[in-house]
Amino acid sequence: MNVLDRRASSLLALVAALALAPLEAGAAIKCWTNKDGVRECGNAIPPEYAQQGHVEKSTRGLTVRETARAKTNEELSREREEREREEREQAERDRLAQEQAQRDRVLLHTYTTEDDLVLARDGHLAALDSRMKHTRQVNLKLNESLDELRGEAAALERAGKPVPDKMRDDIANLRKQISANDDSLGLREQERTELITRFDRDLARYRELRKSGR
Numbered sequence: 001m002n003v004l005d006r007r008a009s010s011l012l013a014l015v016a017a018l019a020l021a022p023l024e025a026g027a028a029i030k031c032w033t034n035k036d037g038v039r040e041c042g043n044a045i046p047p048e049y050a051q052q053g054h055v056e057k058s059t060r061g062l063t064v065r066e067t068a069r070a071k072t073n074e075e076l077s078r079e080r081e082e083r084e085r086e087e088r089e090q091a092e093r094d095r096l097a098q099e100q101a102q103r104d105r106v107l108l109h110t111y112t113t114e115d116d117l118v119l120a121r122d123g124h125l126a127a128l129d130s131r132m133k134h135t136r137q138v139n140l141k142l143n144e145s146l147d148e149l150r151g152e153a154a155a156l157e158r159a160g161k162p163v164p165d166k167m168r169d170d171i172a173n174l175r176k177q178i179s180a181n182d183d184s185l186g187l188r189e190q191e192r193t194e195l196i197t198r199f200d201r202d203l204a205r206y207r208e209l210r211k212s213g214r
Contacts, residue, residue: 028056028057028058028064028065029041029042029043029056029057030042030043030044030045030054030055030056030057031054031055031056031057032045032046032049032052032053032054033049033052034049035048041057051069051070052069052070053066053067053068053069054066054067055067103205104205104209107202107205107206107209108206108209111206114203114206114207114210117199117202117203117206118203120199121195121196121199121203124195124199125192125195125196128188128191128192128195129192131188132185132188132189132192135181135184135185135188136185138181139178139181139182139185142174142177142178142181143178145174146171146174146175146178149167149170149171149174150171152167153167153168153171
């Protein structure tokens with residue numbers, strides 16, 4: 001082989017080496033864990049371990065990529081349920097925030113000053129107390145009538161005389177009216193407590209909004 005042929009051959013070898021160098025530098029092996037818990041490595045992952053997690057290492061032993069194992073249907077289902085739960089909770093938080101903003105607007109537009117709110121509360125309480133007072137007075141009279149009728153019925157029974165059906169019906173009706181009024185008073189008491197609680201909450205919120213300059 002002459003000098004020119006040897007030079008050409010050397011040049012071709014150099015070109016081939018340069019072309020192969022990037023492939024060798026970028027080549028990687030894959031490592032996985034087999035069914036016995038033993039770590040194995042190779043150019044390709046066996047099909048039975050394809051869904052497991054694995055790492056890819058360079059020819060120098062450096063990790064160049066990590067691939068997590070495929071998630072099971074149960075895990076995917078749990079993740080979906082968790083996302084849906086978070087979305088529902090966020091939607092509920094958004095709804096409550098919108099409702100609070102609406103209540104704030106109404107509160108600020110309804111009452112010019114804190115005293116206006118206090119006067120409104122006292123007015124509602126006074127009206128409620130008046131209705132409760134009237135109901136108690138009605139019940140007082142009904143109880144008096146009931147005591148009178150029961151006394152008459154007892155006198156008839158002591159005298160060995162029958163108690164008229166109308167008198168028995170009147171006694172039963174009076175008891176029903178008194179019981180209904182007692183129930184109404186109970187509801188009014190609950191309403192009064194809730195009214196005070198609501199106005200106390202509104203008053204605190206009103207002060208907070210005014211303090212923030214709204």
